[in-house]
Amino acid sequence: xxxxxxxxxxIVGIAFAIGGLFIIGQTVRVQVIPxxxxxxxxxxxxxxxEQIIYPVRGQIYDRWGNVLAANxxxxxxGVDLRSVQSPEDIALVLSGLLEDDYDRLLALTSxxxxxxxxxxxxxxxxxxVEDVNKLRDMISTRNQAEAQGILDSGPNLTGLLxxxxxxxxxxxxxxxxxxxxxVSQEGQGYFGxxxxxxxxxxxxxxxxxxxxxxxxVEELPEIPPGTDLVLTIDRNIQATVEDILDASVEEVGAVGxxxxxxxxxxxxxLAMASTRRLDLNQYWNYAEVFxxxxxxxxxxxxxxxxxGSTFKILTMAAALDNGDVKPGTPFVDTGVIExxxxxxxxxxxxxxxxxxxxxxxxxxxxxxxAWLGQEMGADRYYEYLQNFGIGRNxxxxxxxxxxxxxxxxxxxxxxPSELGTNTFxxxxxxxxxxxxxxxxxxxxxxxMVTPHVVQSIVNxxxxxxxxxxxxxxxxxxxxxxxxxxxxxxxLVEEASDALVTGYSVAGKxxxxxxxxxxxxxxxxxxxxxxxxxxxxxxxxxxxxWIEEPQTSPWGxxxxxxxxxxxxxxxxxxxxxxxxxxxxxxxxxPVEEDAPEN
Amino acid sequence: xxNRFVNAYRQAPWRTQVKAIGIVAAAVVFLALIAGIYLNxxxxxxxxxxxxxxxxxxxxxxxQRIENLESQLARLTAASTMRERxxxxxxxxAGRDEIVYLVVPGYTGRPLAELAPEPGQPQEVPVSLPSExxxxxxxxARELVSQVALQNGVPLEAPAP
Numbered sequence: 001x002x003x004x005x006x007x008x009x010x011i012v013g014i015a016f017a018i019g020g021l022f023i024i025g026q027t028v029r030v031q032v033i034p035x036x037x038x039x040x041x042x043x044x045x046x047x048x049x050e051q052i053i054y055p056v057r058g059q060i061y062d063r064w065g066n067v068l069a070a071n072x073x074x075x076x077x078g079v080d081l082r083s084v085q086s087p088e089d090i091a092l093v094l095s096g097l098l099e100d101d102y103d104r105l106l107a108l109t110s111x112x113x114x115x116x117x118x119x120x121x122x123x124x125x126x127x128x129v130e131d132v133n134k135l136r137d138m139i140s141t142r143n144q145a146e147a148q149g150i151l152d153s154g155p156n157l158t159g160l161l162x163x164x165x166x167x168x169x170x171x172x173x174x175x176x177x178x179x180x181x182x183v184s185q186e187g188q189g190y191f192g193x194x195x196x197x198x199x200x201x202x203x204x205x206x207x208x209x210x211x212x213x214x215x216x217v218e219e220l221p222e223i224p225p226g227t228d229l230v231l232t233i234d235r236n237i238q239a240t241v242e243d244i245l246d247a248s249v250e251e252v253g254a255v256g257x258x259x260x261x262x263x264x265x266x267x268x269x270l271a272m273a274s275t276r277r278l279d280l281n282q283y284w285n286y287a288e289v290f291x292x293x294x295x296x297x298x299x300x301x302x303x304x305x306x307x308g309s310t311f312k313i314l315t316m317a318a319a320l321d322n323g324d325v326k327p328g329t330p331f332v333d334t335g336v337i338e339x340x341x342x343x344x345x346x347x348x349x350x351x352x353x354x355x356x357x358x359x360x361x362x363x364x365x366x367x368x369x370a371w372l373g374q375e376m377g378a379d380r381y382y383e384y385l386q387n388f389g390i391g392r393n394x395x396x397x398x399x400x401x402x403x404x405x406x407x408x409x410x411x412x413x414x415x416p417s418e419l420g421t422n423t424f425x426x427x428x429x430x431x432x433x434x435x436x437x438x439x440x441x442x443x444x445x446x447x448m449v450t451p452h453v454v455q456s457i458v459n460x461x462x463x464x465x466x467x468x469x470x471x472x473x474x475x476x477x478x479x480x481x482x483x484x485x486x487x488x489x490x491l492v493e494e495a496s497d498a499l500v501t502g503y504s505v506a507g508k509x510x511x512x513x514x515x516x517x518x519x520x521x522x523x524x525x526x527x528x529x530x531x532x533x534x535x536x537x538x539x540x541x542x543x544x545w546i547e548e549p550q551t552s553p554w555g556x557x558x559x560x561x562x563x564x565x566x567x568x569x570x571x572x573x574x575x576x577x578x579x580x581x582x583x584x585x586x587x588x589p590v591e592e593d594a595p596e597n
Numbered sequence: 598x599x600n601r602f603v604n605a606y607r608q609a610p611w612r613t614q615v616k617a618i619g620i621v622a623a624a625v626v627f628l629a630l631i632a633g634i635y636l637n638x639x640x641x642x643x644x645x646x647x648x649x650x651x652x653x654x655x656x657x658x659x660x661q662r663i664e665n666l667e668s669q670l671a672r673l674t675a676a677s678t679m680r681e682r683x684x685x686x687x688x689x690x691a692g693r694d695e696i697v698y699l700v701v702p703g704y705t706g707r708p709l710a711e712l713a714p715e716p717g718q719p720q721e722v723p724v725s726l727p728s729e730x731x732x733x734x735x736x737x738a739r740e741l742v743s744q745v746a747l748q749n750g751v752p753l754e755a756p757a758p
Contacts (some may be wrong), residue, residue: 061712067671073661217650455709462716463715575707
């Protein structure tokens, strides 16, 4: 190396050193200056993006595995503002196809592209696959024509983007809508099972980082889907009950009605039908179906009302259980009894003379019931009602349960006369499932079962079946059996319209006057019937509640025949043979063939 | 004299240059080789990363299609649809007094929906990966030897005395 060249090498070396120092200095600077966060953030914009991955919402099935709620693909449609060539074409096509406002769409598609500020505009969401396929066909047709050199061959939709995602769908439309509830476009469950089990159905969303650098790509975490639910609802029973209810309500000119079918030994709700039903695929029509905000989405659990004479079942149960009376205990009905300063009379203002307790139930005598309350005393009577769960939520797994109101001695608004009126179902408000739960104690040898609509909770690995929940044991076994027989006999002796040929059923009618701010309305009533069968091995309990019927005010005339009609179909749908056949099978059990060796 | 010896044993300048060039060239080739391998591995990783992204996207779309098909199937078999189809085919609901009940030994009734096994029940093991992907090299070799030994009837352990 010649000495005269040294200075050149020196200069190059110094230049490299300065460059190196500059790089190091700059590296340090961008990390310590106040705006370093912005720089890092700016770099992250290009490094990738954060995405929240939502699990697929769990499906809902009926007890046999028929789908009641599922998910379908819909699309978000937007425009890439940089690529748009004809905003007018896009706005025109979409306004026609989606029945949207042309000016709004044109404003969105015409917006000027500004890097990182105005890049993408959302035009429509939840667009069906069919509509998107039409748009894709238009794009495809134009592309093919352009490839062949044909110009102006249809609307220019360049710049349209489609992003698929899932939306809740209900294949049965309005069937069991009161039980199911619905899911909004934001993914929030409202009413029914969708609200009550929203967390389970929706699953747990996870935030993941999606890098743009393919070298950094990692497998996305396995996000478990939402939990599936199998309901206790039987789709066919539900459809049948809804049909019967709709026809009956129309026939009697009622405002509305509700029928609940429960398996009384397990608490499984087999059907829960109301006349106001919403097509869940068009839940935005909610206000049309429920114009009054006071109207409950699910009458069976959210509507509280005075039950009327069906409540006498509990009064008689309490009196029998307390040892005050027996089924044959005589009672002379004088037609009036005074309790707490008011006179209580029978439904027809008549005196029915000598009766037994079975006769009191058969003729639905208010005076007899009030006498029973008086014999028991307020403390004991209300203790029984509280043990029956009156005034408390049953815990049924549906959103919006309302507990009603049971006033007890000591409450500021309780008066001694209420002991009399409460015994025949006035002055106390309940929801339908409460009375069904309380009455299940008569069927289950004194034990009440909690009503429920979910039979199984299913995750990808396991199915957890819900077991029977005993809600309490308010009665002795002997009392339950006595009352069961009394209510069977009273229907037979009354030759009730609730009876079904070949099947033994028990139950009680109810006619309740509607309380208003001016007292009870004598012109409008709620007609009801609560019954079950077959009596020796009950498989169904049916509660019929008809709101303000016009043809007759009485539960025995309006609700009892509906009960009978429902049971006629139930025994077929539930494969329940007539009593005589079942008895003969019990006497001569069929031996199974021995397995071949 | 000394200079003569030095010059006599000194390598020719061109040899020195060739040697230097050779060393530099070897270094360059080595670096190029490393860079090439790195580039190759990086390119493959990038390609696979891209494939992962595409497969994940495909998986999501497939999942959506499955959900969509399930909902379509549910709609086709909805209660109202099935009833209409049954009526079109001339069926009607049987009345209570039209049913003939038969005793079928062993029949315990229609089973409720079972979408997954109950907890505690043995679960079906999904198709597993080949052992080459799940065992360590030593375990895999040991398993291979035992399989070969078994096939040839050779006992794996010495019989007890």
